[in-house]
Amino acid sequence: MRKNQHVVPYGKQWAVKGEGNGKATGVYETQGEAFDVGREIAINQRAELFLHGRDGKIRERNSYGNDDFPPRG
Numbered sequence: 001m002r003k004n005q006h007v008v009p010y011g012k013q014w015a016v017k018g019e020g021n022g023k024a025t026g027v028y029e030t031q032g033e034a035f036d037v038g039r040e041i042a043i044n045q046r047a048e049l050f051l052h053g054r055d056g057k058i059r060e061r062n063s064y065g066n067d068d069f070p071p072r073g
Contacts, residue, residue, distance in 0.1 A: 004048045005038040007031060009056065016041065039064070 004019040014034035015024035018041075025041065028034040035051060039062070042049040046065030053059045 002045050002047045004050065005042045005045075006050045006052060007034045007038045008052045009054050 003021075005025075006017045006019060008015050008017055010024060010027050013027050013029055014031045015027045016034050016038040017024050026034070026037055028037065031051075035049075038049050038051075041047075042062070043064045049062045049064065050058050051060040051062075
């Protein structure tokens, strides 16, 4: 099942959370560490990865195989 992944602030740390999950998949010291883990999960699940800033707003979005809107041409 494809589940988008979110890298979100978690106190002074960063967490990777699957969309709709109440519990974090993992908690990391840096946003970079969390991003790397979230990216691997998103690639494996052919999902999207959302990178949030400290304010909780989405800063970046990456798609890893989501073919709902394939490129034209």
